[in-house]
Amino acid sequence: MTNDNNTASSSSCFSELGLISPLLARLVDLEYKQPTPIQAQAIPSVLNGSDLIAGANTGSGKTATFALPLLQQLFNAKSSGKPSTNKKGNYAATLVLVPTRELATQVADSIRSYAFHLNGTVKTVAVFGGVSVNRQMLALRGGTDILVATPGRLLDLISSNAIKLDQVKTLVLDEADRMLSLGFTEELSALLAMMPKQKQTLLFSATFPEQVKALTSKLLNNPVEVQVQSADASTLVQRVFTVNKGQKTAALAHLIKENQWRQVLVFVNSKSGCSHLASKLAKHDITAEVFHGNQGQGARSRVLQAFKDGEIEVLIATDIAARGLDIEKLPVVINYDLPRSPADYMHRIGRSGRAGEIGLALSLIDYEDYHHFKIIEKKNKFRLEREEIAGFEIDESLIDPDFSANKPVVPPPGSGKKKKAKKAAKKESSIYADIWSGNVKSDSK
Structure with a gap:
């Protein structure tokens, strides 16, 4: 495990992180002046395909930290003629798991915003409970590049054959301490069993209790660990x-x-x-x-x-x-x-x-x-x-x-x-x- 506990940003601008011009242009639109410490330290590792454990204060820009490099990976693959998955159908290339409905909507909206200048090449779908499942099933037809989901609704959609996870290349656990807690253990275990063992796994949270850290060794392969105090x-x-x-x-x-x-x-x-x-x-x-x-x-x-x-x-x-x-x-x-x-x-x-x-x-x-x-x-x-x-x-x-x-x-x-x-x-x-x-x-x- 690689550790990085620096408290200051190692890059003064987003262009130094290796991001492509459409994403940089969008950050200018959004008036993001410089990367936060978590963004500066973690984005290069995600772009390199490393597994990651990232901890930082709430409000420190964790969503952009995983959204920007994942969008870039998917966009570059499509630009080169490579499909996001190896099969056609209801497959997801990237899965972002979140604990609440509101967070699912918020994360998906943020990803779509960052992808504004990618000309619709990257498809993002959010699925969560409390609303009709039919519209979500329609949105998943033909698969999706990025799927943001709460575990319960995702399992319902899988049981209806609306989506499959055996082509997932990247898994993100947002609010990872909650996702790895007892309340989600059974659902998360079921979902992990449906995914390939070889994939990039990214864990993001403001807090990582000791009992959660003990579980990460089973999920990640030689992860880079970034802990910053913004x-x-x-x-x-x-x-x-x-x-x-x-x-x-x-x-x-x-x-x-x-x-x-x-x-x-x-x-x-x-x-x-x-x-x-x-x-x-x-x-x-x-x-x-x-x-x-x-x-x-x-x-x-x-x-x-x-x-x-x-x-x-x-x-x-x-x-x-x-x-x-x-x-x-x-x-x-x-x-x-x-x-x-x-x-x-x-x-x-x-x-x-x-x-x-x-x-x-x-x-x-x-x-x-x-x-x-x-x-x-x-x-x-x-x-x-x-x-x-x-x-x-x-x-x-x-x-x-x-x-x-x-x-x-x-x-x-x-x-x-x-x-x-x-x-x-x-x-x-x-x-x-x-x-x-x-x-x-x-x-x-």
């Missing part, structure tokens, strides 16, 4: 606020109103919790929409698009919104409930502070959450100062002795405590102060 991560500020049990909703409503946030993504742990919190926020005159797995795909798509367009100010979601979704310039993510998995914490907060944009990630914890948050910190190797919100100070008699340690009271803007607010602001960096005030501007693409 400098963009510094644009995301994390904070944790302690509140009394039963006061989370009031504290959340207070923060949203006082800071006049235009877009807030709030995470809870259950589908019923989404509706319950939305009802409680309505009593504070805050309108919120929900996003969870019990909704039909059409409803989920409409809600997500409305949130991206800024038509919805507060979106309450389960962890289906934590993986891979790219919501441009999302300013604030809030953990109302802490995620059960420490790895999911990083995926949640990664919805903000993407691609160099400034972002803020808040967690609200009461005494029942305190020890779990310590585990999240330990697993993800960080430590945050415990703070309180003015007007929502915790009752010392109800909590553990160390719960209240190192927790300054921070009056948010508009609280009326100008002297204390001014003193607190001086202690913060300029980026922190800008985020907290909501006066954030960024020219980053």
Whole structure:
């Protein structure tokens, strides 16, 4: 296994990575100025046909990292007169497996966008559950160059003879830690058994827990490993606020109103919790929409698009919104409930502070959450100062002795405590102060 842990990009422009002119032209259209560290380090390896394990922060450009070189490989093969598969029919040359319907749509749309100047030579199809299978079966007639799929729907299509996998030359596992988790083990094993043993395999994720790393040796052949910590991560500020049990909703409503946030993504742990919190926020005159797995795909798509367009100010979601979704310039993510998995914490907060944009990630914890948050910190190797919100100070008699340690009271803007607010602001960096005030501007693409 080859390791590359550089933190800086080794190439200052995309033309140095060996990409062909139609792809470079599209990157100019999209105003991509220079490759991110993960792109600079991984794209040459993918072009060379190497297996790859790539880990980087969310929002660091992982989709382009595999989409660009795979498009180039397929385009060059077709330009030379070589078919993408060795047989005609319902075959796929490249398979990209993703854990959620929304991510399937997003990845496929991104691939089609990057292929804009390839004149339709590379066919991309996305398949996922929650919608009629007939249209997807029609799209797969004659096969496809790139198939983006969720495992369950793909297995359904295979059982209907709509697609075959024995000609797959490249397999991509996006959000690989989730794809290799217990929830997908049976489906993934069934799909792998249908693919050739000799193929290029690419794994991409923001996190790679130890149990996942142990499985990669069975999937990959002498892979190149690229682990980068993007400098963009510094644009995301994390904070944790302690509140009394039963006061989370009031504290959340207070923060949203006082800071006049235009877009807030709030995470809870259950589908019923989404509706319950939305009802409680309505009593504070805050309108919120929900996003969870019990909704039909059409409803989920409409809600997500409305949130991206800024038509919805507060979106309450389960962890289906934590993986891979790219919501441009999302300013604030809030953990109302802490995620059960420490790895999911990083995926949640990664919805903000993407691609160099400034972002803020808040967690609200009461005494029942305190020890779990310590585990999240330990697993993800960080430590945050415990703070309180003015007007929502915790009752010392109800909590553990160390719960209240190192927790300054921070009056948010508009609280009326100008002297204390001014003193607190001086202690913060300029980026922190800008985020907290909501006066954030960024020219980053």
